[in-house]
Amino acid sequence: MTEKKQSLVIVGNGMATGRLLDELIKRDVSRFNITVIGDERQGSYNRIMLSPVLAGETDVPAIIGKPSAWYRDRGIRFVSGVQVKAIEREQKCVVTTEGNRLRYDHLVLAVGSRPAKIPAENQALEKIYSFRTLRDVDRLLNVARFHDRDARPTDTDALVIGGGLLGLEAAYGLALKGLRVTLVHRSGWLLNRQLDKTAAGYLQKVVEAKNIQFILSDEVVRFTGSHELKAAEFKSGRTLSCKLCVIATGITPNKELGLQAGLKGSRGVAVDAYMATSDNSISAIGECVEFKGATFGLVEPIWHQCTTLAERLCYNLKLPFENSAVPTKLKVSGVNLFSAGDFLTSDEHRELLYCDDNAGIYRKILLRDDRIVGAVLFGDTRDGQDYFAMLQSKRDVSDIAPFLLMGRAFYGTEPDQTAAA
Template sequence: MQDGPAERLVVVGNGMASLRFLERLTEAAPGRFAVTVVGAEPVAAYNRVLLSSLLGGEVDEAACTFRGLDWYAGHGITLVTGAPVTAIDRAARTVAVGGDLTLPYDRLVLAVGSVPIRLPKPGMDLPGVITFRDLADVAAIRRAAVAGARAIVIGGGLLGLEAAIGLARLGVGTTLLHVMDRLMERQLDHAAAALVKSAIEARGVRVRLLADTAAVEGEGRVEALRLADGTVLPADLVVMSVGVRPSTALAQAAGLDVGRGIRVDDQLATSDPAVFALGECAEHRGQTYGLVEPAYEQAEVLARHLCGGAAAYAGTALATSLKVSGLPVFSAGVVDVPEGAEAVIWSDPAAGLYRKLVIAQNRLLGAVFVGDVAEQGWCKALLRSGTPLSRADRDDLMFGRTDPQPLAA
């Protein structure tokens, strides 16, 4: 514990990145900071990864909870919920919360996440058009997903798939629309995406690719969705899941350097050395991330840095690991084969199995696994380290390792 008064640390945002940062900070330097965390949602941090399971009724809200209120109190953290930060005064080093609370800070951390994108098309403001991002969205979707309802999910990325599967579990007739020629085109090639599409359709979700939404139609609320080719699809509920953008309005209004996200250096500091940012709102070396793993890595680095340790964030090699209707899927690194690289592929569509390695100069550049993802940890280690592959490594990555001892990456 330090001598003298504790530094005043205010954390804006109480999501998964914020909580991981607080956990690491209190482990490394208990009592060093007088911490106040402010969240716009009315509850403490919860597991957003489980939202589709919550939507489908597989888990309840209690299963999504990370830490109870007693954890915050026990670590001396003041938690303010249901009250968005409305302004930052960098000169006075204060933040305005709601309409009547002002919090002074010595250090400020912005973990304000991202906001869902709504297509700039007619009818997107009609009642019945809902995003899929938080607990309130899940509650709104479940209220609309009554017996006999017809639901359309726009967006064939990870969140769109999860929303469609969750609705299908509720017994709602669900159609998934995606403007591209394959699902999850950033993570999957055509062969892997075809297996995922089959798995989703097996759960009763209708999938339409190359489906460009023109407008949502209805008198007073959603009644139909019209595609650019003129097709009209009846709908009682439209779930918008076409991506997110970093939440930058608060930082921009405070005069911080903003690009796609809030620009930070390798210590997660913004253009103001007293203000830091992490998670989906942050832009590091021109890159923004919409996954939890980079946010957790940034949280670890920032906690070490604020506690006086040597720490630097160098970026994250992106990897996606999920289950689609029980079908394991893993993707990391590049998906399409760049010039000068080779693809090693093994495919058994009848069994729902697919593996693809992208290799250049005898080093792994990317991997896509469907159906069996046992080697995903090894793949991530190889992508980070750039370790050259032996012939045996190639065989083991493609067909699975037979020895019980883990191989060094």
């Protein structure tokens, strides 16, 4: 007698779900009938590529990895443009905003995150946008298409809030559309969670050449206008006229659906090392989860979460997820950046430093007890993975320390992959 297939329902259709489906298909999904519920109409797409779409360097079809036909061809039911408003755990059902109930044997929450809020007044004014979805990009492109190119040269067309990677990418994309952009960041330098002040200074010089101005160590406290944005008022007392604003200051995990259903969690939906929640019939992955107090915004650890969950669902194998260190590799405005481990020099570090202002190259390696504990590279990142391998293995580099900044061609050995005894 043929065993009845289990109903596997996945809520959310972002990058985590796209990767999980790939991992499930690699294995044996014959025991499941899979349903994917997503609140956006299109299939899973690469959010990392939203900036090139905004900049006109690629188009929407190129970043949609799984169009509707992909699901159909693999026997996966795709329910698009629908939100899940509640989980009925006792009945093992999810309830959509349309009032429909879908039963599950196992439920996966992959509901991602939303843009973080800023403490500024009047954020409901028109022409204030997030930068998170294809819909956001479409709105920005429409505004950019019709902006007034005859305005005074000193006017600001677009204000971007957030000096992290997302804010820089949004600013760069808008500048390529011909808008005069001002980026505001409350820290004293850009990418302050990945770069030291010197490396950030190199980056700022490059980005300023793209018709982007900066307001640092300040923040917006109020937007003004009747219905539509006209200006932004700052904590410092200054006022800046602007025609649109993009808020790109980070993400907040979408934990509410899980927590309202009684699942454990604080910053996100809590999971164990096998991506299981406090309900044995519910798992969670991606930006909505909390693991040992940590939440996730980078793709690499989320890919590992997908592998762990696929192993458990398909084979009942326990391959524990580990939240190991991940290097940050960034490419902003065509500039290569690499950061891993410690990036701010303190008294406990031995600092190795190389700067070439003419070539725009900056390299800093931080050592503690003759072991690499951090690296910041700007302009030339070719040896970043080598440094990271030595950082992970805790290799004693005292014998090659004088040559480290010059790269593998000079220190001439393969990084030791084994931890020091």
